[in-house]
Amino acid sequence: MxxxxxxxxxxxxxxxxxxxxxxxxxxxxxxxxxxxxxxxxxxxxxxxxxxxxxxxxxxxxxxxxxxxxxxxxxxxxxxxxxxxxxxxxxxxxxxxxxxxxxxxxxxxxxxxxxxxSLTMHFVMSDASGVTDFAGMEGKTILLGKGSFGAREGEKYLGLFGLTDKVKIADVELSNAVPALKNGQIDGFVTAGSWPAPNVIEAAASTGVTVLSLTDDQIAATNRARLVIPAGTYAGQQSDIVTTSLPxxxxxxxxxxxxxxxxxxxxxxxxxxxxxxxxxxxxxxxxxxxxxxxxxxxxxxxxxxxxxxxxxxxxxx
Missing domain, CATH: 3.40.190.10 (Periplasmic binding protein-like II)
Known part of the structure; x- marks a missing residue:
């Protein structure tokens, strides 16, 4: 019992x-x-x-x-x-x-x-001399294929009047850093959480500038504004203002x-x-x-x- x-x-x-x-x-x-x-x-x-x-x-x-x-x-x-x-x-x-x-x-x-957040990075080699979107004209850019970053990057090129003014490289995003180092491309576009591993590698091995967007450009993208603090990447002396998908x-x-x-x-x-x-x-x-x-x-x-x-x- x-x-x-x-x-x-x-x-x-x-x-x-x-x-x-x-x-x-x-x-x-x-x-x-x-x-x-x-x-x-x-x-x-x-x-x-x-x-x-x-x-x-x-x-x-x-x-x-x-x-x-x-x-x-x-x-x-x-x-x-x-x-x-x-x-x-x-x-x-x-x-x-x-x-x-x-x-x-x-x-x-x-x-x-x-x-x-999925954070947009427009990464340009120091050798390219590009420090803003207008400077991308005539340069070779790697967008990748099928990813959010590739679609978003293509959209931004259109929004900023660069669609027919840059050459799109036929290279996989996984090869972005070697292609940047050997001069095959001038820059690449990637989206992901920050700090992004491929951007860390590129900044440390090659030297890069990650482009900032103006307030008007951010408004045109209809995406959320995001700031990557100075010092996140090697050689980055100021904040990067970019966009993100929460x-x-x-x-x-x-x-x-x-x-x-x-x-x-x-x-x-x-x-x-x-x-x-x-x-x-x-x-x-x-x-x-x-x-x-x-x-x-x-x-x-x-x-x-x-x-x-x-x-x-x-x-x-």
């Missing part, structure tokens, strides 16, 4: 444990070869360390942000994914790539925290408030430690919160209010 009572009491105690006590979360990231997949792995390690193993994050490879959003339709409360905020808005409207694919679950998407970690209202709170709290409290091993986390601060369009998960909101973050009415 005593054993039955004891076992029943133990079962009740386990059932009463906090929702986040033994939580497993799936983090849908990017291709395994990308920096964003590496970020996912770092977040998983930070969550395990920061919660003493109470939250275990499994990182899943993804083919891209659209896929991440689409999977909301079939996922539950353990699903976290990354995507630019603009794609969430399109999904909720059933527009563009989501036309005819709308789903009520898209309306349940809620933000947790920002991660490093990226945010999201979940849905199916996630319980306690889990969302713990994920958000742990992310911000572990961020400085993550930055010690991966400098791109140093670029994430409260200033990126403004890039979160739409609502933040109630559990995450609880943390932000406790921590004194400034939020907009639309985010609450």
């Amino acid at each position: 005593f054993n039955r009572v004891f076992m029943a009491a133990a079962a009740l105690a386990i059932a009463a444990m906090p929702a986040w006590a033994e939580t497993r979360v799936t983090y849908k990231s990017a291709k395994s070869t990308s920096s964003y997949y590496q970020m996912g792995v770092q977040i998983a390690e930070a969550m395990k360390a920061g919660t003493d193993g109470a939250i275990i994050v499994t990182v899943e490879e993804s083919q891209g942000s659209v896929q991440n959003v689409m999977e909301v339709r079939a996922r539950g409360g353990d699903y976290v994914f990354t995507t630019p905020p603009a794609l969430v808005g399109l999904a909720q409207k059933g527009a563009a790539m989501f036309e005819g694919k709308g789903d009520p679950k898209f309306d349940t998407i809620r933000a947790l925290f920002p991660i490093p 990226v945010v970690a999201y979940t849905t209202t199916a996630m319980d408030d306690d889990t969302a709170y713990e994920l958000t709290r742990t992310f911000w409290e572990e961020k400085a430690r993550m930055a010690e091993g991966a400098p791109w986390w140093a670029g994430v601060d409260q200033g990126l919160m403004v890039n979160i369009a739409g609502k933040i998960h109630p559990g995450a909101l609880r943390y932000y209010k406790e921590a004194g973050f400034t939020l907009t009415d639309a985010q609450m």
